[in-house]
Amino acid sequence: MAESVIGPSIQIEGDITGSDALTVLGTVRGGRISVKEALIVSASGRIEGDVESSAIEISGVVQGNVAASDKVEIKSGGKLVGDVKSPRILIADGASFKGNINMGG
Amino acid sequence: MSDISVIAANHKVTGTISAAEDLLVQGRVEGRILSDATLVIDASAIVEGEILARHVIVRGVVVGDISAVEQIEVAPSGQVLGDLRTRRLALKAGGRISGLVHTGIEVAAHTGQTGARAQTNWRQSTGAARPAAAPAVAAPSRSWSEEVVETGPRAATGSPDVKKTKKEPSRETM
Numbered sequence: 198m199a200e201s202v203i204g205p206s207i208q209i210e211g212d213i214t215g216s217d218a219l220t221v222l223g224t225v226r227g228g229r230i231s232v233k234e235a236l237i238v239s240a241s242g243r244i245e246g247d248v249e250s251s252a253i254e255i256s257g258v259v260q261g262n263v264a265a266s267d268k269v270e271i272k273s274g275g276k277l278v279g280d281v282k283s284p285r286i287l288i289a290d291g292a293s294f295k296g297n298i299n300m301g302g
Numbered sequence: 303m304s305d306i307s308v309i310a311a312n313h314k315v316t317g318t319i320s321a322a323e324d325l326l327v328q329g330r331v332e333g334r335i336l337s338d339a340t341l342v343i344d345a346s347a348i349v350e351g352e353i354l355a356r357h358v359i360v361r362g363v364v365v366g367d368i369s370a371v372e373q374i375e376v377a378p379s380g381q382v383l384g385d386l387r388t389r390r391l392a393l394k395a396g397g398r399i400s401g402l403v404h405t406g407i408e409v410a411a412h413t414g415q416t417g418a419r420a421q422t423n424w425r426q427s428t429g430a431a432r433p434a435a436a437p438a439v440a441a442p443s444r445s446w447s448e449e450v451v452e453t454g455p456r457a458a459t460g461s462p463d464v465k466k467t468k469k470e471p472s473r474e475t476m
Contacts, residue, residue, distance in 0.1 A: 199310050199311065199312065200308070200310055201308050201309050201310040201313045201329070202306065202307050202308045203307060204306075204307035204321070204323045204325070205323070206321060206322035206323045207307055207319065207320065207321040207322075207323065207325065208319070208320040208321075209315060209317055209318070209319050209320075210317045210318045210320075211315060211316045211317010211318060211333055212314075212315070212316040212317060213313060213314070213315050213316075214313070214314050214316075215310065215312045215313030215314055215329065216312040216313075217310050217311075217312045217313060219310075219313065223307075227317070228316070228317055232313070
């Protein structure tokens with residue numbers, strides 16, 4: 198198991214950086230998340246800060262700018278307040294989004 | 303949730319981590335870790351910063367002081383560069399500690415002030431675990447530190463734990 202899991206009762210104030218996948222069920226705030234592989238923000242997850250990864254899946258709440266080299270997906274029930282920069286973007290029916298989209302190469 | 307919380311080997315966290323559930327650190331943490339549960343510093347992990355948890359198992363490297371409400375366990379592969387304060391300490395053959403060690407003292411638990419959920423969990427768990435263990439060690443601990451858990455006996459008699467929220471351990475000597 199090479200991926201990190203931030204459980205529902207865990208709160209991190211600061212940065213998370215690294216290469217493997219990261220699943221956030223808790224709260225990360227005040228910093229920057231930068232992971233090379235996938236970032237999953239589960240329904241209970243909450244992120245306040247900028248996020249950078251290859252593939253980002255949002256089922257929880259993200260407040261901050263989001264940049265992905267592959268794709269960003271906001272699932273139903275997910276909420277994103279911030280700008281998105283990614284070549285592929287999926288926004289599901291029922292998702293909440295406020296911000297700019299930049300899909301340009 | 304059945305997921306175990308993990309900071310994986312290739313990840314680095316800079317900042318404060320607060321947890322009310324078990325956490326396994328295999329990567330790097332630069333900053334404080336506050337936990338109301340068990341914290342495992344795995345063999346591949348490096349933690350630079352202060353640790354406060356209920357139960358700490360060190361298999362990797364910790365540079366910083368460790369306080370544990372119940373126990374600190376330094377495994378054969380574990381190395382600690384810092385002071386240890388705990389009720390019980392287990393140092394296995396091969397494990398290394400470089401610092402001041404205080405055992406048999408009451409360490410005030412993480413108050414979980416950073417999250418309502420964390421606080422609730424902590425109270426539930428202390429409510430179950432504390433009364434059995436509380437009476438033993440109160441007296442000698444006063445000389446070591448002001449972080450004596452004053453609420454232990456009171457909590458055991460069932461009075462409301464309102465004071466815990468107000469109590470911020472004073473740190474005159476540390």
